Amino acid sequence: MVIEGVSKSFGDFTVLNDINLAIRKGEFFSLLGPSGCGKTTLLRIIAGFESPDIGAVTIDGTDVLPLPPNQRQANTVFQNYALFPHLTVFENVAFSLRIKKLSKGDVNAKVLDYLKLVQLEAHAHKKPNQLSGGQKQRVAIARALINEPRVLLLDEPLSALDAKLRQHMLIELDQIHDKIGITFIYVTHDQQEALSVSDRIAVMNLGNVLQVGTPHDIYESPATDFVARFIGETNLFDATVAKVEKLDQPLLPSIAEGVTEYMAELEIPSLGRIKVTTVDEIKQGQKVCFTIRPEKIVISKDKPSTKRGDINLFQGAVDEPIYSGFQTKFYVKVGDGLLIRVIKQHANYSDEGPDIVWKDQVYISWSANDGYIVGV
Ligand code: ATP
Numbered sequence: 001m002v003i004e005g006v007s008k009s010f011g012d013f014t015v016l017n018d019i020n021l022a023i024r025k026g027e028f029f030s031l032l033g034p035s036g037c038g039k040t041t042l043l044r045i046i047a048g049f050e051s052p053d054i055g056a057v058t059i060d061g062t063d064v065l066p067l068p069p070n071q072r073q074a075n076t077v078f079q080n081y082a083l084f085p086h087l088t089v090f091e092n093v094a095f096s097l098r099i100k101k102l103s104k105g106d107v108n109a110k111v112l113d114y115l116k117l118v119q120l121e122a123h124a125h126k127k128p129n130q131l132s133g134g135q136k137q138r139v140a141i142a143r144a145l146i147n148e149p150r151v152l153l154l155d156e157p158l159s160a161l162d163a164k165l166r167q168h169m170l171i172e173l174d175q176i177h178d179k180i181g182i183t184f185i186y187v188t189h190d191q192q193e194a195l196s197v198s199d200r201i202a203v204m205n206l207g208n209v210l211q212v213g214t215p216h217d218i219y220e221s222p223a224t225d226f227v228a229r230f231i232g233e234t235n236l237f238d239a240t241v242a243k244v245e246k247l248d249q250p251l252l253p254s255i256a257e258g259v260t261e262y263m264a265e266l267e268i269p270s271l272g273r274i275k276v277t278t279v280d281e282i283k284q285g286q287k288v289c290f291t292i293r294p295e296k297i298v299i300s301k302d303k304p305s306t307k308r309g310d311i312n313l314f315q316g317a318v319d320e321p322i323y324s325g326f327q328t329k330f331y332v333k334v335g336d337g338l339l340i341r342v343i344k345q346h347a348n349y350s351d352e353g354p355d356i357v358w359k360d361q362v363y364i365s366w367s368a369n370d371g372y373i374v375g376v
Contacts, residue, residue, distance in 0.1 A: 001046070001151060001183060006055030008041055015041045016052070017207040023185065025060070028177050030186045030194040033204030034230070039187045042204075043153050046185065047076045059150055074151040075144040079159055081136045083128040083143075089115070090124040093142045114142040117176060134165045141176065151183045158193070170197055191231045195219060203227050219293075224375045228291040235341050236374075239266035239290045241282050242273060251277050251310060251369055263310070263368060266290055270338040274312045275368040280376040289374045294341040296370040299330060300363050301356060310368040316340070318360045330356065332364050340364060 001023040008016040015038045023029045031039040044050040046057055048069035057064050064072045083092050090111055091098075097107045115121045118138035128136055137157055144152055157173075158166045174197045177184050188194050194201050195215040202212045203226075211223040222228035225236055243265040250261045264282060265273050268290060276290060298304065304313065316334035330342045342364055344356070356362060 001060075001185075002056070002058045003042070003046070004056040004058075006042070006045060006052045006057065008038075008045065008050070008052050015207050016045075019055070019209055021202055021209065021212065023183060024199075026181050026183055027199045028174070028184045028186065028197055030188060030198040030201045031204060032188055032191060032194040032201050032230075034189055037204040038207045039189075039204055040155055043076070043155055043185065043187050046072075046151070047074055047153050048072050049076075073147075073149045074153055075147060075149040076153040076155060077137070077140050077144045077157045079156045081128070081140045081160075083136060083139055085128050087127070088124065089120060089126050089128075089131070089139050092128070092139050093146055095143065096147050110146060111142075114146050117145070117179065118142045118172075132165075133161045134169050137161070137169060138172070141173070145176075145180065149182065151185060154184060154186045156187055156189070159188075159190075166193070173197065195231070203230065205230070221372060222291065222374055225289045225291070228289075228372070228374050232293065233341060233343070234291050234293050236289060236291045237268045237271070237338075239268045239274075239288050239373075241265075241284055241286045241288060242267045244282055244284060247277070264373070266373075268338075271314070271335040274371070275310060276371045276373060277310075277368045278373045278376075280373055282373065282376060286376075288376055290371055291374050292340075292366055292371040294329065294343040295345065297340065297342045297364050297366045299332065299342045299344055299356060300365075301360060303363050304365050306365075308367075311365050312368065312371075313363060313365045314340075315361065315363055318356060318358055318362055321356065321358055328356070330362075332362060334364065 003019055003021040006016055006019040019042060031042060033039050041050060045052050059074060093114055094107050094111045097110060115124055118141055120135060120138055123135060158169050161169060170193060198215055200212060200214055201218050203210045203218060205226050211218060211227050218227065218231055222231060228234050228236055241264055245263050247261045247263050259279050262278050264276050264278055266276060267273055282288060314334045316332040319331040319333045319339060322329040327343050327345045331339045332342055334340055
């Protein structure tokens with residue numbers, strides 16, 4: 001599916017601003033962004049419930065904008081399930097086949113196949129009000145899939161479910177996607193959901209697509225400070241480039257051939273100088289943003305013994321440890337009072353656990369490869 005130059009305004013308000021996306025066949029693709037960023041509007045444009053002011057949408061090479069929703073082969077699963085309350089599970093799923101006047105035998109066989117896919121065979125006779133939230137959502141998925149669309153559009157399909165069930169349904173959705181192999185476009189504002197199931201993610205804000213990439217790309221190399229902050233927890237600081245040197249030997253493990261890598265020194269107010277590797281062309285004196293994920297920072301009571309030149313090392317005091325079983329989160333006060341978030345995973349049974357406590361003097365360190373300059 002290709003979305004080309006799609007823009008949409010409601011009155012003076014621009015909801016989508018020149019959206020360009022190429023979504024691969026069979027991909028689990030997520031539109032991720034905060035409430036109001038325009039992701040549902042984009043999904044509704046693909047489905048045919050809304051028209052763009054300008055732009056094109058093609059599915060498998062067919063321009064779908066002139067087509068009504070039922071001819072686009074892009075079916076939607078809505079957040080509120082939108083089931084017919086007076087019909088049984090079986091009849092909800094069979095509905096569109098009955099309209100198409102398929103034979104009784106064909107309808108039975110097909111509906112049973114799809115009820116099996118979503119593990120609801122035993123509930124075929126029930127009405128929606130006799131089902132749990134997760135079961136209702138599975139009926140909605142079976143109903144949207146039974147016409148064998150080319151694309152399944154999912155608009156925050158799990159947001160009405162509690163956290164545990166959401167996790168479970170997410171795994172089921174992923175398995176259904178693997179089984180049927182069609183394109184899924186999944187709208188969510190939940191970064192954990194998007195990271196855990198997507199092949200690729202488009203991060204949106206204020207009607208713009210800020211970055212498209214694999215979950216790993218988006219998490220590890222956020223393109224803007226918004227993406228860094230929106231995806232997971234991070235430390236984000238304004239900084240000034242103090243020094244830049246070309247590196248002859250690349251330090252980044254996955255650097256592409258022909259790409260130049262630089263070692264930069266950044267001056268961060270209230271902290272001091274830090275080193276960071278980058279492939280961005282930056283100049284001395286330039287204002288940039290620096291980000292480092294809390295789990296990339298090593299925290300210890302003893303001074304690390306490494307002599308590596310690419311390690312950033314600071315001393316500070318633990319301001320606020322938050323223990324949560326598998327990990328402890330710390331705020332460490334360094335320099336002139338700058339707070340740095342650090343996460344220590346309690347990896348195995350020999351781990352000492354919460355051995356670092358409030359007010360402890362600690363060392364925090366990270367490699368120049370672990371931080372990023374964003375928004376250049
Ligand atoms: P959410 O996660 O809250 O559903 P979203 O990213 O899906 O948010 P949209 O539903 O696409 O966002 O809405 C984007 C903006 O467009 C919002 O500010 C919304 O109020 C506005 N909007 C959406 N539909 C209309 C409409 N029919 N008329 C006027 N404004 C609209």
